Amino acid sequence: MSNVESRSAKRADWDQALVDIADYVCNFKIDSELAFETAHYCLMDTLACGFQALDFPACTKLMGPVVPGATLSGGARVPGTSYELDPVLAAFNIGAMNRWLDFNDTWLAAEWGHPSDNLGGILAVADYISRQARAAGKGPLTMKDVLTAAIKAHEIQGVLALENSYNRVGLDHVLLVRVATTAVVTRMLGGDHATVLNAVSNAWLDGCSLRTYRHAPNTGSRKSWAAGDATSRGVRLALIAMTGEMGYPSALSAPTWGYYDVLFNGKEFEFQRPYGSYVMENILFKISFPAEFHAQTAVEAGMTLHAQVKDRIDDIEKIVIETQEAAVRIIDKTGPLNNPADRDHCIQYMVAVPLIFGRLTAADYEDEVASDPRIDELRTKMLVTENRQYTKDYFDPELRYIGNSVQIFFKDGSSTDRVAVDFPIGHRKRREEGIPELKKKFVDSVSPRLGKKQWAELDALCADHDKLAATAVDDFMALLVV
DSSP states (O other): OOOTGGGOOOOOOOOHHHHHHHHHHHHOOOOOHHHHHHHHHHHHHHHHHHHHHTTOHHHHTTOSOSSTTOOOTTSEEOTTSOOEEOHHHHHHHHHHHHHTTSOSOBEESSSEEOGGGGHHHHHHHHHHHHHHHHHTTOOOOBHHHHHHHHHHHHHHHHHHHHSOOSGGGTBOTHHHHHHHHHHHHHHHTTOOHHHHHHHHHHHHHTOOOBSGGGSTTSOOTHHHHHHHHHHHHHHHHHHHHTTTOOOOTTTTTOTTTSHHHHHSTTOOOOOSSOSSSHHHHTOBOOOSOOSOGGGHHHHHHHHHHHHHHTTOGGGEEEEEEEEOHHHHHHHOOOSOOOSHHHHTTOHHHHHHHHHHHSOOOGGGGSHHHHTOHHHHHHHHTEEEEEOHHHHHHHHOTTTOOOOEEEEEEETTSOBOOOEEESSOTTSGGGHHHHHHHHHHHHHHHHGGGSOHHHHHHHHHHHTOHHHHHHSBHHHHHHTTOO
């Protein structure tokens, strides 16, 4: 039977999910000291990740202008380099380097993701706006503006992820980076409520990347630049909206053609809580290991067991890993691993390396280390199973645990203790223990690439929250230029 109403050209009301994002970005005032403090550490941690990635040619070959010479004097600068680019391309550069080593912050819920990916777009646009303002004799943005945008981008991405699993319908979480970046960057550019609505509707209309490149047998390096692509696209959509380009009120809910019907099995988004500052306050930092976050505590357990097993590798009969359902689904992987991107999403590989070597670094995913036959030999002896309590604690909003346990059984019938870790050092419950390590990560990653005077000024700035917040964005970014 035909549906006369479905053929009506009457414009629909704006989807409430879009209105809520625009209301939040335009009207909500962040007053949480904890959120700002955590955002400060998030900035340091994300820069550390980006600077580390500059040691890897696979990353740096994708950076710089799209074609030689296509730079922009007075444009947005890319930390750790001398590039000055238009803000769209700068966002790709910054986003790709920050994400390359799978070492930046993480949010785990029905959907997972890395909200600091949005800093690619936020830093690029903030630097561009500030430099343009200076040239026009106006005042630049401050780093508090950057931290505020980061808190809001984290919140949009994280709240959308709490109850809505995009991965279960085959879609990649970088969609949420594009949506969050689009929203906050449009506001940074001066967009009003209507403009933010227009921009965000177009972000949803872009659809979504498939997760193909994150899973066997196609795991590859696109997962390291996909977030850079998403945050860059968010900047482009924001700039388009700022021209007065129209939006699409029922981008999500339109029958047949909207996001829900096309990509989400007809299901509307569900929300656990309103937008505030919850996500930034509870963000998970990857401090100790550049490893997919569902395996962080498994790696820590492996490190704990290293001393007991390093001289008995050949005597191991079986290794039992208990983990959460999400880890079983996405990083329980057997068979040949083809590249670093394949290895850093394999829980067996990420446990084998610390058991053998007592470490797990970004370099341990490269071919030189992966060629050690002991790694694959141990992988064949591993049994990965779901621990339902770990899964329950993973989804509990008051806990947000990411538990794993590892126990090793030897051929002579003996075994190690079962080493269980409920939450990693980057968890909010371990902030007192984790922040000193985060600061060390920042120092070790950034200081070697900067001049002594330049580093001393940046280090002092990052040690003083109030001073950092009051610093002009273009002055801060100048300290990162090499």
